[in-house]
Amino acid sequence: MIEIREITKAYDGLRAVDEVSMTIKSGEIVAVVGTSGSGKTTLLRMINRLVEPTSGAILIDGRDNRDLPGHELRRAIGYAIQGYGLFPHRTVAENIATVPKLLGWDRKRIDARVDELLALFHLEPAQFRARMPHELSGGQQQRIGVARALAAEPAVLLMDEPFGALDPIIRGKAQDDLIDIQRRFATTIVLVTHGIEEAIRLGDRIAVMDKGKLLQFATPAEIIAHPATDFVAELVGSDERAFRMLSLTPVSDLMEPGEAPGAPIDASASLKDALSEALWSGRRALPVLRDGAIVGRVTRDSLISRAGRPQ
Amino acid sequence: MNMGVLLRLALLLLLVAFLANPQAFEPLFAPFAANGAAAIYTQSSLLSLTVSHLSMVAAATIAATVVSVGLAILVTRPSGREFLPLSRSVANIGQTFPPVAVLALAVPVFGFGPIPTLIALFLYGLLPIFENALTGLASIPPSVQEAARGVGMTDTQRLLRVELPLALPIILTGIRLTAVISLSTATIGSTVAAKTLGEVIIAGLISNNTAFVLQGGLLVALLALFIHEGFGLLEGALTRRTRSVQPA
Numbered sequence: 216m217i218e219i220r221e222i223t224k225a226y227d228g229l230r231a232v233d234e235v236s237m238t239i240k241s242g243e244i245v246a247v248v249g250t251s252g253s254g255k256t257t258l259l260r261m262i263n264r265l266v267e268p269t270s271g272a273i274l275i276d277g278r279d280n281r282d283l284p285g286h287e288l289r290r291a292i293g294y295a296i297q298g299y300g301l302f303p304h305r306t307v308a309e310n311i312a313t314v315p316k317l318l319g320w321d322r323k324r325i326d327a328r329v330d331e332l333l334a335l336f337h338l339e340p341a342q343f344r345a346r347m348p349h350e351l352s353g354g355q356q357q358r359i360g361v362a363r364a365l366a367a368e369p370a371v372l373l374m375d376e377p378f379g380a381l382d383p384i385i386r387g388k389a390q391d392d393l394i395d396i397q398r399r400f401a402t403t404i405v406l407v408t409h410g411i412e413e414a415i416r417l418g419d420r421i422a423v424m425d426k427g428k429l430l431q432f433a434t435p436a437e438i439i440a441h442p443a444t445d446f447v448a449e450l451v452g453s454d455e456r457a458f459r460m461l462s463l464t465p466v467s468d469l470m471e472p473g474e475a476p477g478a479p480i481d482a483s484a485s486l487k488d489a490l491s492e493a494l495w496s497g498r499r500a501l502p503v504l505r506d507g508a509i510v511g512r513v514t515r516d517s518l519i520s521r522a523g524r525p526q
Numbered sequence: 527m528n529m530g531v532l533l534r535l536a537l538l539l540l541l542v543a544f545l546a547n548p549q550a551f552e553p554l555f556a557p558f559a560a561n562g563a564a565a566i567y568t569q570s571s572l573l574s575l576t577v578s579h580l581s582m583v584a585a586a587t588i589a590a591t592v593v594s595v596g597l598a599i600l601v602t603r604p605s606g607r608e609f610l611p612l613s614r615s616v617a618n619i620g621q622t623f624p625p626v627a628v629l630a631l632a633v634p635v636f637g638f639g640p641i642p643t644l645i646a647l648f649l650y651g652l653l654p655i656f657e658n659a660l661t662g663l664a665s666i667p668p669s670v671q672e673a674a675r676g677v678g679m680t681d682t683q684r685l686l687r688v689e690l691p692l693a694l695p696i697i698l699t700g701i702r703l704t705a706v707i708s709l710s711t712a713t714i715g716s717t718v719a720a721k722t723l724g725e726v727i728i729a730g731l732i733s734n735n736t737a738f739v740l741q742g743g744l745l746v747a748l749l750a751l752f753i754h755e756g757f758g759l760l761e762g763a764l765t766r767r768t769r770s771v772q773p774a
């Protein structure tokens with residue numbers, strides 16, 4: 216659990232982060248969104264003390280993050296950044312092994328961990344271990360950056376626009392990977408992003424920042440349905456709210472018994488995909504497929520009524 | 527490419543052979559010798575002069591490296607930034623002040639012998655290494671710096687594991703420049719009784735013996751060539767390994 220208590224960072228009297236308080240639960244993904252210069256990076260970097268706050272405190276699992284020397288704190292917290300910052304003079308394996316080495320793990324344990332992480336990120340260990348960073352594609356560099364951040368099994372992972380430079384398809388895969396890994400290790404993740412789309416997709420909760428202040432901190436559904444301010448409403452995009460709402464829920468939630476003609480839709484697809492398909496193919500209902508069998512249907516009317524603001 | 531390698535190898539063999547047995551090359555230099563004088567310098571052994579010459583260059587270059595890199599590290603730390611202009615001036619003065627003048631000033635203090643030459647070489651060698659070390663340390667990508675802090679390296683670990691290794695190829699270029707310049711500058715040391723190959727050249731000048739001037743000059747030139755090449759190979763190997771990463 217990360218408790219952020221009235222944290223403020225001022226540069227020359229200007230508040231980059233202005234009395235932000237929020238509590239991040241263990242094992243959740245919090246997405247921090249906001250316009251450029253709203254203080255997202257500064258907030259994130261105060262958690263691992265790359266930036267020292269002007270006032271306020273941050274507690275990680277009940278301990279003030281100033282209890283430990285900065286470098287020791289940072290070894291216990293994963294940190295992945297835009298641009299990845301791989302060490303150009305070190306191999307992929309050496310890059311990933313950075314923190315375990317600083318922590319003094321033995322050789323065998325480090326090697327095993329490196330191979331485990333490479334495999335986890337779909338990179339064949341034998342093929343990638345000895346490569347230099349300049350021999351990797353952007354997407355591969357990004358994965359190595361996250362693997363390095365996760366190497367010492369940190370309970371907390373901080374990510375600053377980690378997918379910013381990836382093309383949409385690779386970004387989608389990287390986001391899926393992140394969700395997988397988060398489920399597997401129950402890592403607490405604080406992720407800064409420019410895109411509300413990404414925040415809705417990844418965040419259990421979303422923190423919206425503007426001019427250093429935290430405007431709203433709530434679940435995606437809550438933020439879409441009840442934006443706290445005009446700024447939040449604009450950020451969420453009021454004209455797309457209905458579809459954003461639908462994109463949050465899988466088809467299985469709205470499935471009912473019955474039959475329907477035509478090609479089926481997967482139970483794990485989003486309601487947004489289902490409505491889109493129903494409209495496009497002109498059908499009043501779609502069969503729902505789970506594990507290769509038709510298990511029910513979802514109707515266009517139920518989809519449309521679900522797109523409205525929750526009461 | 528292959529021709530180049532062969533040529534260098536041949537030159538190297540020639541150099542070694544000449545130092546091992548200068549008399550064997552007597553017929554080559556004889557045409558340049560002044561009427562009937564010796565064609566090969568025998569006052570001191572050419573090998574011992576070469577060794578002494580190289581030792582002085584090495585000592586001065588190592589000292590200049592330690593001081594310049596140390597200074598560059600100091601002024602690129604947050605606490606030492608204010609010393610940057612001062613260090614720049616010192617290094618610049620070292621380079622612009624003529625080595626001959628340094629000798630003239632140092633001899634009254636330290637007397638004849640190797641010390642004044644070492645001082646002159648040291649001062650003259652500071653600037654190239656300092657400027658290159660500064661460039662190398664300053665050109666490390668911000669994302670790499672940020673990552674080094676983010677993974678929890680201490681200041682010392684960052685310097686030793688990230689900054690210096692990444693700056694090394696550029697620092698080596700500076701050391702190479704200094705070594706090559708020192709190699710030719712060291713010849714003037716023999717005017718103040720330092721044991722260098724300059725002795726051969728000056729002996730040739732005094733006795734009007736072109737053969738001496740030639741063998742002294744050629745020896746220095748060949749040594750400079752091989753030092754240049756050696757550093758070049760090292761830098762090349764390092765740069766290939768550390769070519770910096772372009773984020774996608």
Ligand SMILES: Nc1ncnc2c1ncn2[C@@H]1O[C@H](COP(=O)(O)OP(=O)(O)OP(=O)(O)O)[C@@H](O)[C@H]1O
Nearest residue numbers: 226230231249250251252253254255256257258409
């Ligand atoms: N070291 C610094 N010195 C002075 N001002 C700073 C410093 N770091 C950040 N700021 C200022 O603090 C404000 C917030 O910066 P921050 O980097 O946190 O924004 P951000 O939300 O991450 O923006 P972006 O989305 O562009 O990355 C900006 O106005 C920035 O100029």
Ligand SMILES: [Mg+2]
Nearest residue numbers: 255256257375
């Ligand atoms: Mg930022």
